[in-house]
Amino acid sequence: MIALNEYFDGAVKSLGYNNNGKSTVGVIAPGEYEFGTSTHEVMYIVEGEMQVWLPGEDVWKTYETGAQFEVEADSSFKVKVTVHVAYHCKYGL
Template identity: 60%
Template sequence: MISTNEYFDGNVKSLGYKSANGNSTVGVMEAGEYEFGTSTHETMIVVEGEMTVKLPNTTDWKTYKAGEAYEIDANQKFQVKVTEQTAYLCQYK
């Protein structure tokens, strides 16, 4: 079954699904700054556009472009900045 998710007053929207690899979401972020929290390990893959990310326990921001990925452990918070609509795939473990 496909689930729908909407965050930050509709500025981040995703569709959740389950595949042979586990649970995933595919979505789009509007330009803006966001803080997310995790409940499981996440691998975030940028599909189109780019994300500038401040990962947990770091002080530096790093930009990830289409085709690049980053990982966040469970029970962490991380910050994301996008300057244009950006598509992503998030895989959960």
């Protein structure tokens, strides 16, 4: 089954699926957002660039096409996006 997820008034949309674990693929429109996590997440940047403020960090870090970052369960992270970003997120790894 494929689930449609929509956040921030449609500025972030993804398709969720299970394939040896939960994953989503999606697009983030330009803007600033804060996401909460309930499980460990690994975010892969498929296309574009985003600045990310991860828990415990004191600076924004830029992630570009081909990069990835991890976020622990039960935390939150912030992103700044200036161009549309395509991503693939894997949960609970």
